[in-house]
Ligand SMILES: [Ca+2]
């Protein structure tokens with residue numbers, strides 16, 4: 001009797017291992033499905049940010065007749081500011097676009113103020129600034145930050161912006177600073193090859209704006225990138 005009671009009192013080692021195995025399996029299933037939910041949520045958030053910016057960009061284009069240029073120098077020419085020179089060669093496109101949308105000229109600012117006020121979405125990954133003269137030319141409010149901001153995706157990487165005129169002219173030259181510290185090249189050649197629709201040969205209208213997506217790899221709108229234009233591959 002006594003032996004039997006002892007045997008019934010606890011699990012055998014094998015029983016214990018089976019139970020632990022089942023628990024680990026359940027935890028694994030939960031982690032995978034929650035991971036999926038988070039990825040979907042982040043993708044939706046990036047797509048929503050792009051949709052907001054598209055509407056901001058249309059507002060700008062309605063008044064200025066062009067979409068924001070892809071470089072500070074061109075923005076300076078557009079707003080007739082004397083000195084809007086590139087401080088460095090990183091994040092040029094998205095910085096010029098955000099700065100253009102911040103301008104109060106011609107009915108601006110066109111940048112959604114909820115986006116601009118959200119410190120989790122605005123960053124200055126390359127720590128650059130522009131000149132105070134330019135703030136006056138753009139009619140930024142007194143005391144406005146002179147930081148050259150980028151808009152960040154849910155994974156902490158800057159969105160990439162290129163003006164299609166620059167793509168056509170083959171003059172795109174940008175480098176994007178990822179949150180890992182890695183700097184990736186955006187080349188004119190790749191923009192021309194990969195932003196063009198494989199069947200119609202058409203570029204997106206006016207500009208291309210995209211996030212490198214969850215994998216943190218720039219695929220020029222392919223792969224898991226999230227784009228302002230309908231993706232070419234499903
Ligand atoms: Ca910057």
Ligand SMILES: [Ca+2]
Pocket residue numbers: 211212213214215216217218219222223224225
């Ligand atoms: Ca990607």
